[in-house]
Amino acid sequence: MLELQSVRKSWQSDTGAVWPLLADISLQVAAGETVALLGASGSGKSTLLKIIAGIEILEGGQVCIGGASMRDVPPERRGVGLIFQDFALFPHLDVWDNVAFGLVERGVKRQEARAQAQRMLASFSLDVPAGQKVWKLSGGEQQRVALARALIVQPRVLLLDEPFSALDADLRAHLRAEFVRRIAESRMAALWVTHDEDEARAVGQRGYRLVQGGLNPLW
Ligand SMILES: Nc1ncnc2c1ncn2[C@@H]1O[C@H](COP(=O)(O)OP(=O)(O)OP(=O)(O)O)[C@@H](O)[C@H]1O
Ligand SMILES: [Mg+2]
Structure with missing residues (x-):
């Protein structure tokens, strides 16, 4: 479902020296599968x-x-959902509009988008009013909203960049189980970055460590 073929990337320093970052990354992640990615x-x-x-x-x-090259496909048409460590919700919007955002962006009328967001939120056991401004939520609540927002557009690929790094251990374990279940249910291909090897093993059917620009298989 998600396939990386010999992906390469380097940066150029101020002095003009080229510094390779990703050397030759190849990886396949099937629909419904989660691959964990560790690395310094x-x-x-x-x-x-x-x-x-x-x-x-x-x-x-x-x-x-989905078998198609993304070379000329812009971010909003790739079917990729992203969840960052620092939540990246829109602070000026309430919970409801944050979740509905991706639909509105795709041309769904606001009223219909809000109705869908309401149904999505109802399945998330979020004990906050939909009209709440998101900066008033706890870290765990914000990450649930971020997941709801990513899932509402039914992405084919879900990318998680240390989604729980700001949360305490109990909450991490609880949310981890919920995220794993939802990823499996929705048949997305997921790539989950974490610093925590226990978390990596709990979420990933396979795990890799990114070392010197290459992927070393861990399990
Ligand atoms: N736009 C850019 N231009 C130049 N260098 C960059 C750019 N973006 C990232 N880098 C450099 O590339 C390296 C890798 O950054 P990246 O954010 O991918 O690391 P990471 O593995 O996610 O680290 P962390 O675990 O701290 O989040 C860093 O040294 C960073 O400074
Ligand atoms: Mg990072």
């Missing part, structure tokens, strides 16, 4: 997710989703 800080995990999402340009190789 600065190893390029977030950059890889941004390349898949289309918000960072790749230098070589290609990203395919």
Whole structure:
């Protein structure tokens, strides 16, 4: 479902020296499968997710989703959902409009988008009013809203960049189970970045460590 073929990326320093970050990354993630990605800080995990999402340009190789090359496909048409560590919800919108956002962006009328968002939120056991401004929510509640917002457009691929790093251990374990269940149910291909090897093993059917621009299989 998600396929990376020899993806390469390097940065150029201020002095003009070229510094390879991702050397030759190839990976397949099937629908309904979660692959965990570990790696030291600065190893390029977030950059890889941004390349898949289309918000960072790749230098070589290609990203395919559903068998099609994403070379000329803009981010909003890739069918990729992204969840960042720092939530990245819209602080000026309430819970409802945050979740409905992706639908409105795709041309669904606001009233219909809100109705769908309401149904999505109802399945999330979120004990907050839909009209609540999101900055008033706890960290765990915000991440649930972020997941609801990512899922409402039914992405084919879900990318999670350390989604629980700001949460305490109990809440992490609880949310982890909920996220794993929803990913499996919705048959998405998921790539889950985490610093925590226990978390990686709990969520990923396979796990890799990004080292010196390459993927080392862990299990
Ligand atoms: N636009 C950019 N231009 C130049 N260098 C960049 C750019 N984006 C990222 N980098 C560099 O690439 C390296 C990898 O960054 P990246 O954010 O992918 O790491 P990471 O593995 O996600 O790290 P962390 O675990 O800390 O989140 C870093 O050294 C970063 O400074
Ligand atoms: Mg990162």
